[in-house]
Amino acid sequence: MKKQTVSASTGMSQINTEQLKEQIIRHLHSTLGTDVNKASPQAWWRATCAAVNEQVYDGLRNTQRTHYEQNTRALHYFSLEYLMGRLFSNNLHNLGLYEQAKQALAELGLNIADLEDQEEDMALGNGGLGRLAACFIDSLATLNYPAIGYGIHYEHGLFQQSFQDGRQIERPDSWREYGNPWEICRPESVQEISVYGYVETVYDLQGKMKKVWHPGRIIKGVPWDIPIVGYNGSSVNVLRLWESRASDFFNWDVFNSGGYIDAARENIEAETISKVLYPNDETDAGKELRLIQQYFFVSCSLKDIIRRYKRAHGDDWSDFAKQVVIQLNDTHPAVSIPELMRILVDRAEMQWDQAWNICQHVFAYTNHTLLPEALEKWPVRLFEKVLPRHLEIIYEINRRFLIEQVDVLWPGDNDKKRKLSIIEEGHDPMVRMGHLSVVGSFKVNGVAEIHSQLVKSDLFPEMVALWPDKFTNVTNGVTPRRWLKACNPKLAKLLDSKIGDNWPTDLKQLSKFAAFADDPAVQQSFMAIKQQNKAELATVVKKLTQIDIDPHAIFDIQIKRLHEYKRQHLNLLHILALYRRILQDPDYDMVPRVFLFGAKAAPGYKLAKEIIYAINKVAEKINHDKRVKNRLKVVFMPNYRVTLAEKMIPAADVSEQISTAGKEASGTGNMKLALNGAITVGTLDGANIEIAEEVGSDNIAIFGLTVDEVKALHAKGYNSADYYYANPEIKAILDWLETDYFTPGKPGELSAIKRSLLEGGDPYLVLADFESYVKAHEKVDSWYRDQAGWAKKAMLNTASVGKFTSDRSIEDYVSRVWQLKKCNITAQ
Numbered sequence: 001m002k003k004q005t006v007s008a009s010t011g012m013s014q015i016n017t018e019q020l021k022e023q024i025i026r027h028l029h030s031t032l033g034t035d036v037n038k039a040s041p042q043a044w045w046r047a048t049c050a051a052v053n054e055q056v057y058d059g060l061r062n063t064q065r066t067h068y069e070q071n072t073r074a075l076h077y078f079s080l081e082y083l084m085g086r087l088f089s090n091n092l093h094n095l096g097l098y099e100q101a102k103q104a105l106a107e108l109g110l111n112i113a114d115l116e117d118q119e120e121d122m123a124l125g126n127g128g129l130g131r132l133a134a135c136f137i138d139s140l141a142t143l144n145y146p147a148i149g150y151g152i153h154y155e156h157g158l159f160q161q162s163f164q165d166g167r168q169i170e171r172p173d174s175w176r177e178y179g180n181p182w183e184i185c186r187p188e189s190v191q192e193i194s195v196y197g198y199v200e201t202v203y204d205l206q207g208k209m210k211k212v213w214h215p216g217r218i219i220k221g222v223p224w225d226i227p228i229v230g231y232n233g234s235s236v237n238v239l240r241l242w243e244s245r246a247s248d249f250f251n252w253d254v255f256n257s258g259g260y261i262d263a264a265r266e267n268i269e270a271e272t273i274s275k276v277l278y279p280n281d282e283t284d285a286g287k288e289l290r291l292i293q294q295y296f297f298v299s300c301s302l303k304d305i306i307r308r309y310k311r312a313h314g315d316d317w318s319d320f321a322k323q324v325v326i327q328l329n330d331t332h333p334a335v336s337i338p339e340l341m342r343i344l345v346d347r348a349e350m351q352w353d354q355a356w357n358i359c360q361h362v363f364a365y366t367n368h369t370l371l372p373e374a375l376e377k378w379p380v381r382l383f384e385k386v387l388p389r390h391l392e393i394i395y396e397i398n399r400r401f402l403i404e405q406v407d408v409l410w411p412g413d414n415d416k417k418r419k420l421s422i423i424e425e426g427h428d429p430m431v432r433m434g435h436l437s438v439v440g441s442f443k444v445n446g447v448a449e450i451h452s453q454l455v456k457s458d459l460f461p462e463m464v465a466l467w468p469d470k471f472t473n474v475t476n477g478v479t480p481r482r483w484l485k486a487c488n489p490k491l492a493k494l495l496d497s498k499i500g501d502n503w504p505t506d507l508k509q510l511s512k513f514a515a516f517a518d519d520p521a522v523q524q525s526f527m528a529i530k531q532q533n534k535a536e537l538a539t540v541v542k543k544l545t546q547i548d549i550d551p552h553a554i555f556d557i558q559i560k561r562l563h564e565y566k567r568q569h570l571n572l573l574h575i576l577a578l579y580r581r582i583l584q585d586p587d588y589d590m591v592p593r594v595f596l597f598g599a600k601a602a603p604g605y606k607l608a609k610e611i612i613y614a615i616n617k618v619a620e621k622i623n624h625d626k627r628v629k630n631r632l633k634v635v636f637m638p639n640y641r642v643t644l645a646e647k648m649i650p651a652a653d654v655s656e657q658i659s660t661a662g663k664e665a666s667g668t669g670n671m672k673l674a675l676n677g678a679i680t681v682g683t684l685d686g687a688n689i690e691i692a693e694e695v696g697s698d699n700i701a702i703f704g705l706t707v708d709e710v711k712a713l714h715a716k717g718y719n720s721a722d723y724y725y726a727n728p729e730i731k732a733i734l735d736w737l738e739t740d741y742f743t744p745g746k747p748g749e750l751s752a753i754k755r756s757l758l759e760g761g762d763p764y765l766v767l768a769d770f771e772s773y774v775k776a777h778e779k780v781d782s783w784y785r786d787q788a789g790w791a792k793k794a795m796l797n798t799a800s801v802g803k804f805t806s807d808r809s810i811e812d813y814v815s816r817v818w819q820l821k822k823c824n825i826t827a828q
């Protein structure tokens with residue numbers, strides 16, 4: 001075999017096409033046990049993954065050795081969700097091997113796209129929060145920061161969605177039924193964790209009191225490592241995901257005493273913990289299993305961190321907070337605060353104050369939402385049952401907090417104490433995880449400027465009074481490697497040719513592309529690429545839905561979880577308005593539009609499912625109505641996920657970011673769509689505000705009430721019926737939904753939306769924003785008629801959103817929160 005060259009930084013070998021071909025065939029033989037003449041696409045894909053892994057593992061070993069030798073401070077990202085999508089093309093791109101692999105496979109008679117389709121999405125997350133975690137670990141590796149992601153190795157990721165007569169059907173997602181080539185099981189790092197049981201108070205010979213937790217169950221955590229390959233030969237970090245199993249020790253006892261069936265039951269119960277991802281986005285699950293999931297992964301991860309720390313420092317804890325920083329991705333992992341206290345106080349026998357001091361220098365907390373229904377609370381009685389010792393510790397944290405902080409600033413003020421207490425009083429007292437997270441962390445951040453302001457003013461104003469410096473902002477970002485270079489290769493090439501190829505790691509470089517925004521030749525290239533992307537998406541749409549769409553129409557896209565606050569139903573009302581205008585005026589003049597949706601509804605969220613049903617039924621009617629003459633098409637893409645996003649985003653002309661102002665903490669789809677040259681129709685909410693600042697008001701269609709106007713309207717008393725009676729178009733549309741026009745023979749089938757908007761009081765101000773939304777779309781329609789003008793706007797979107805790379809978010813976290821140093825990886 002020919003000699004391989006080695007990259008200076010990581011030692012990842014830079015191999016050529018010939019060598020890659022040899023490796024793939026070698027793995028086909030020796031790893032897959034098959035042959036070129038009978039290998040299935042799956043086998044080819046796996047063999048190629050194995051070849052890629054040869055490069056990945058070189059980088060992984062070098063990274064781990066360098067981190068160990070340099071004994072670096074490291075970030076530990078704790079998240080219940082990682083929405084990774086596929087890793088094949090991502091790893092190839094980040095290794096700089098995509099073109100070689102494409103070529104090598106072509107020479108072997110294979111199409112790389114067919115192989116890519118062999119991979120199931122790794123959908124271990126619901127939406128933005130999980131995808132953010134995935135972008136962040138990509139950036140951390142790319143920027144050479146020592147970091148590890150911790151989470152759960154769910155057997156089933158987010159459910160697979162299909163539609164039956166327009167209604168959402170959920171099926172389990174068995175993403176690793178036949179194994180996953182990217183993960184490595186690490187039995188040597190198994191952990192055991194405890195749950196249930198009771199706490200005993202004992203006294204030692206000196207009369208010192210000690211709390212002893214006698215757990216009711218022991219569960220084993222088995223780590224699976226997924227290497228996270230930084231872009232262009234930088235670090236290869238690890239995502240460590242815990243799988244739950246029955247503890248051998250515990251099982252053996254039951255088994256020996258003749259309880260074979262009991263032992264099997266124990267097994268099933270233990271394995272249940274990492275079985276499924278909770279499919280809720282922005283609602284508090286509030287279930288015992290969910291609390292156990294949280295504790296399971298947090299406890300395994302902390303033990304793993306401490307094991308690694310002790311290897312270098314023994315029992316000397318004095319450097320712990322210097323070496324370890326833990327970022328809590330929302331409150332989901334907040335139980336790690338009492339867990340670390342338990343380990344330090346009960347196990348390491350540290351004084352409370354010293355232990356608390358460590359905790360408060362280790363944890364930082366990111367808030368992702370202000371929605372009350374998403375703020376986690378656990379019934380005290382449940383906590384007591386599952387984690388009795390942790391409840392005691394929380395009580396003690398709270399007692400000291402109320403005395404030492406709250407009562408000092410507001411002496412004798414019981415209202416303040418009640419409001420700030422980690423324990424919410426009432427007939428069913430609750431543990432407030434948000435409060436616990438703020439009290440136990442040294443930094444708290446929101447995810448966009450406006451959201452971070454609202455975290456301070458509306459959610460935790462008193463905490464700000466106590467600790468003004470604790471609160472900060474880090475605006476979200478997305479990785480341009482996946483969300484431009486890999487998913488939109490044609491645009492990426494155009495950018496390379498115009499502004500050089502440094503933009504994937506220095507996204508501000510995109511601003512240079514603005515110089516071409518008036519250049520007719522570049523405009524044409526840009527629009528031709530969009531056109532090709534749209535044609536490719538049209539093929540996907542046809543395959544998935546049998547609907548024909550015209551690639552010359554405006555592609556207007558709303559992709560995100562289904563939620564009332566995201567207002568997919570506002571989009572639907574606009575579609576109905578256009579349809580009605582067409583029916584009333586056969587010559588109604590509009591640029592043809594295709595409205596595309598992608599969204600999963602939480603299985604228990606009734607109204608969200610009704611909205612999906614309504615969109616599907618309206619789509620059916622419109623798409624078959626000859627009178628529309630193709631001016632309007634509506635498509636609901638089934639099973640929206642990262643892989644589908646990668647196909648839809650490069651093809652979007654218009655990006656729908658239409659949440660009620662103040663409700664969407666940031667949004668990240670908005671960034672991806674703008675990056676790929678879509679023009680945003682959006683409210684002044686979340687990161688839309690910062691996108692508008694960057695792209696300028698000529699290149700975005702802003703509509704609707706502002707945060708302050710929303711507050712004022714609620715304060716004054718919002719009456720949605722006023723809008724219903726005042727605007728004949730609104731009235732006609734809502735009444736239309738009640739007839740059987742869209743559901744022949746079944747009137748009232750779509751009335752849930754009208755009911756929520758009128759009887760339900762329209763909590764998200766859909767009717768209040770309707771008129772302004774329609775106007776924004778009329779503006780978009782007129783903009784599109786001027787193709788050169790549109791090209792300019794779209795190009796300026798791409799050129800102006802360099803700020804929204806997750807590399808910038810990570811650098812903000814490093815300087816404002818984590819205080820990490822880069823660690824350049826050396827090859828051996």
Ligand code: OX2
Pocket residue numbers: 127128129132281282330368369374447476664665666667668686
């Ligand atoms: C989401 C937020 O809704 C979204 O606005 C944000 O962009 C994303 O997190 C990443 O920060 N669950 N999902 C979110 O918040 C929660 C809770």
